[in-house]
Amino acid sequence: MTVSPPRPKGPPLNALRAFEAAARLNGFSNAAEELCVTPGAIAQHIKSLEAWAGSDLFVRQSQGVRLTPLGAGVIEDFSNAFDKLGEAVQNLRLRAAPKHIRIAALPSVAQLWLSPRLPEIRREIADITVSITAMETAPNLLREPYDLSIFFEDHPLLPEGIEICRDSIFPVCTAELAKELNNPSDLINFPLIQDTSWSEDWKYWTEANYPDQKIKLEGPVFSLYSLALEETRNSAGILIGHEPLVRRLLDLGELVAPLPGALPLKRSLMARIAKPATKNQALKKIMAVLLGSDKPKPQA
Amino acid sequence: MTVSPPRPKGPPLNALRAFEAAARLNGFSNAAEELCVTPGAIAQHIKSLEAWAGSDLFVRQSQGVRLTPLGAGVIEDFSNAFDKLGEAVQNLRLRAAPKHIRIAALPSVAQLWLSPRLPEIRREIADITVSITAMETAPNLLREPYDLSIFFEDHPLLPEGIEICRDSIFPVCTAELAKELNNPSDLINFPLIQDTSWSEDWKYWTEANYPDQKIKLEGPVFSLYSLALEETRNSAGILIGHEPLVRRLLDLGELVAPLPGALPLKRSLMARIAKPATKNQALKKIMAVLLGSDKPKPQA
DNA sequence: TATTAGGCCTAGGAAAACTATGGCATCATA
DNA sequence: TATGATGCCATAGTTTTCCTAGGCCTAATA
Numbered sequence: 001m002t003v004s005p006p007r008p009k010g011p012p013l014n015a016l017r018a019f020e021a022a023a024r025l026n027g028f029s030n031a032a033e034e035l036c037v038t039p040g041a042i043a044q045h046i047k048s049l050e051a052w053a054g055s056d057l058f059v060r061q062s063q064g065v066r067l068t069p070l071g072a073g074v075i076e077d078f079s080n081a082f083d084k085l086g087e088a089v090q091n092l093r094l095r096a097a098p099k100h101i102r103i104a105a106l107p108s109v110a111q112l113w114l115s116p117r118l119p120e121i122r123r124e125i126a127d128i129t130v131s132i133t134a135m136e137t138a139p140n141l142l143r144e145p146y147d148l149s150i151f152f153e154d155h156p157l158l159p160e161g162i163e164i165c166r167d168s169i170f171p172v173c174t175a176e177l178a179k180e181l182n183n184p185s186d187l188i189n190f191p192l193i194q195d196t197s198w199s200e201d202w203k204y205w206t207e208a209n210y211p212d213q214k215i216k217l218e219g220p221v222f223s224l225y226s227l228a229l230e231e232t233r234n235s236a237g238i239l240i241g242h243e244p245l246v247r248r249l250l251d252l253g254e255l256v257a258p259l260p261g262a263l264p265l266k267r268s269l270m271a272r273i274a275k276p277a278t279k280n281q282a283l284k285k286i287m288a289v290l291l292g293s294d295k296p297k298p299q300a
Numbered sequence: 301m302t303v304s305p306p307r308p309k310g311p312p313l314n315a316l317r318a319f320e321a322a323a324r325l326n327g328f329s330n331a332a333e334e335l336c337v338t339p340g341a342i343a344q345h346i347k348s349l350e351a352w353a354g355s356d357l358f359v360r361q362s363q364g365v366r367l368t369p370l371g372a373g374v375i376e377d378f379s380n381a382f383d384k385l386g387e388a389v390q391n392l393r394l395r396a397a398p399k400h401i402r403i404a405a406l407p408s409v410a411q412l413w414l415s416p417r418l419p420e421i422r423r424e425i426a427d428i429t430v431s432i433t434a435m436e437t438a439p440n441l442l443r444e445p446y447d448l449s450i451f452f453e454d455h456p457l458l459p460e461g462i463e464i465c466r467d468s469i470f471p472v473c474t475a476e477l478a479k480e481l482n483n484p485s486d487l488i489n490f491p492l493i494q495d496t497s498w499s500e501d502w503k504y505w506t507e508a509n510y511p512d513q514k515i516k517l518e519g520p521v522f523s524l525y526s527l528a529l530e531e532t533r534n535s536a537g538i539l540i541g542h543e544p545l546v547r548r549l550l551d552l553g554e555l556v557a558p559l560p561g562a563l564p565l566k567r568s569l570m571a572r573i574a575k576p577a578t579k580n581q582a583l584k585k586i587m588a589v590l591l592g593s594d595k596p597k598p599q600a
Numbered sequence: 601t602a603t604t605a606g607g608c609c610t611a612g613g614a615a616a617a618c619t620a621t622g623g624c625a626t627c628a629t630a
Numbered sequence: 631t632a633t634g635a636t637g638c639c640a641t642a643g644t645t646t647t648c649c650t651a652g653g654c655c656t657a658a659t660a
Contacts (some may be wrong), residue, residue, distance in 0.1 A: 008445055010386075010389055010443070010444070010445055011334070011389060012647080012648095013313040013314060013317060013385075014313060014314075014648080016385070016388075016389070017313060025650090027606075028606075028607065029605085029606065029607085033331075036309070037648085037650085038649065038650055038651085039606080039607070039608095039652080040607090040608080040609085040649075040650070040651085041573075041648065041649050043607065043608065044609095044648080045648085047608095052410035053392055053393060053396035054396050054397055055396045055397075056437075060606095060607065061606085061607085061656090061657085062605090062606075062607080062655080062656040062657040062658080063604095063605060063606050063607080063656080063657060064605085064607085065606085065607075069616080070392075070395055070396055073395055074388060074391055074392045075385065075389055075418075076396060077384070077392075078385070078388045078392075079386035080388075081381060081384035081385035081387075081388050082385070084377070084380060084384050085316070085378070085381035085385065087382075088316075088377035088378045088380075088381050089310055089311060089316070090339065091374055091377055092353055092374045092378075093353060094378075095370055095373055095374060096353035096354050096355045096370055096375075096468075097354055134307065137544070143310070144310070145308055145309075145310055146408070158342070161617060188642085202396060206643065213302060243481075250619090254305075258660065294376075300607090310615095312615085312616080314617075328637075328638065329636085329637065329638085329639075336620065337617085337619085338619055338620080339618080339637075339638070339639095340618075340619070340620080340621095340638090340639080340640090341617065341618050343639065343640090344617080344618085345617085346641095347639095358615065360637090360638060360639080361625090361626085361638085362624085362625045362626040362627080362636090362637075362638080363625085363626055363635095363636055363637050363638085364636085364638085365637085365638075366638060433651085438643095485621070551641065
C-alpha cells in the first residue's frame, strides 16, 4: 500500500532480448552465441530480469536450463514482439538503402555458386550494391540484417522457401586422374577428398551406387569446400562433388565426373527472402538473375 | 560487393526506443521526459540510429523536429512492435506477482477518492498488495507498469474506458462560512479558492448558473487539490468543488454546499485497465469494490 | 576416473548511456 | 528591437551498464 513518488521503470530491453534468446534457443550458451557475447553476460541479464520480476524464469540444472511455468507462460509474447521489432528494423534498413542488398550464404555457396554470378548481376542491375556474408548457419531473417539467404536445406515435409536447385553428389577429379579411374574399384587407389560438414557423402554415394564395393572412406578432410575443390584441381585426389558447387568447373572442363551414378539428395539449395525485402525492386531483379542462371546440365 | 567476415549487428535497442518515443511524442524533449533522461541523450540515440541506417530520420528545425519520409514510413512498425513488447512486459510483471496491483492516478484522485476506499479493498480481498503512484498525466498502459489508471478524462466522441462517475462542480465551504453565504452575490465577500489545473472552474460555474452575476475570479490558487480542500476546511474561503473529490467531506458533514446549481461537466472520472490485467482475479475484485463504492448522492 | 558440457560467481575493465554546459536559430512578446 | 522561451546540437566528462576472464560446481559421458 505504498504511494511511491518516482515513476517506476520497466526492465532493461537488453535483458528482455537475452531472455527471449535463451528461451528460444534453449540455453544460455546458445543465446550467447546468437547475441555475440559470453554466456556469463546472458546469465547476468537474466538474473537481473528475474530480480525485476521477483521470480525465476529458468530452472537451472547442471546441464542446461529449463523454463519455469512463469517463463514458459510469457516467452511467446516476447518472441512475437522481438520478431515484430526485427521486422521493423529490417524494413528501416531496406528503406534507408534500397539499392544495397545483403545476402547471407554458406561459405562454399558464396564462393562457388554465388560469386560467379555476381558479374551478371552487376551487368543487369545498374546502381546496386551487393554485400555477401558467409556463415555456417542460416540467419534468422526476422532478426538479422540480411535480405536474402542461400543455404542447403534438407527437404521439409511441407515445402517452404524458394528452391534453386536440387543437390546431388558424384565423384569429380581432373581429367589427368580420370584416365586411371575406369571403374569404381579403382577408387581405392586415390585419396578420397571430403568436406568436414558433409562427411557422410562418400558413404552415401557408394552405398547407393556400388553397395558391394568396399571403399576406404579416408582421405584429406577440408573445412572449406572451396579448399577441397582447389586441391582436387591440383590432382590431389577424388572429391565427392556437390552438383551446384562443381558444375561450373565441369562446364569449364577443369574437372570431370569419371564415374556414372549421380546421387540426388533429399536436400536443395534454397533461397529465402526477408519479408520486408519481398517488395524491393533490386532484390526482385537479383532473384530473377539467380534463378534464371541455373540451367542444370545433368551429369552422369 | 564486399565479403565481410563478422556478422553485422543490428542497431542498439535503446536507440530504437528513443526513436519511437521521439516520433510518437513529436519531439526529443517529450521523448526525453517519457524515458526519464535528458533531451541530449535522445538526440545522441537518434543520431546513432541515423548513422546505422545511413540516412536521416528526422528533419531538424529550429523549434522541434519533423519526421523525414523515411522516418514516417517506418515509425508505425516500431510503435506496434514496442506496444507488443510493452504488453509482454506487463504480462510478465502481472504473472510474476498476481497479487500485487499497481494503480496510477491523479494526485487528487489518489488522495481524495482512492485512499478512502483502500480499507474496504483490504477488507474484501485478502492477501493483496496495492501500490498507488500519483502522477499528473495518465500513463500509457501498454508501456508503463500499471494495471489500472484512474484519471479525469473529457468525454470523447466514442466512449472508451470505464466510467466511474461524472464530474460536476459547485461551491463548497465550511458550515461556518455558509451561514454568511445566502445568495450568489455574497461570494464577493470571500476568497474563491481554486486549483491550478482547473483554473476555469469558477468561470464555468458562474456563467452557467448566474450569468448576470459579476464575480471576482481571484483567490488562493493551489497546485494540489487536497491542499485546496484542506484550506477550505480551515474556513480560508469558498472552494469550487469537484463532486467525486468532495463528496466524502460532504457526507461526513465537514463541508457543505451553500449554493444550489451543480454544473455537470463533459468529463468523467475514468478507469482504464491494462490489457494483460483484465483477466487478473485481484484486479476484478478491486474494480468491483471501486465501482460498487460509488453511489452518488446528488448535490444541488 | 577423467572429460565434457553447461551454468554460476566475482572482480575488473570496456563500452554505452547520460548529464551538464554553452551555443544557435526561431518565434512570440514586450 | 530587445527579450525570453523553446527546442535542438556539440562536446567533454561522468556514471551506469555491460561484458569478459578465470575459477568453481554438477551431472552426464567415455
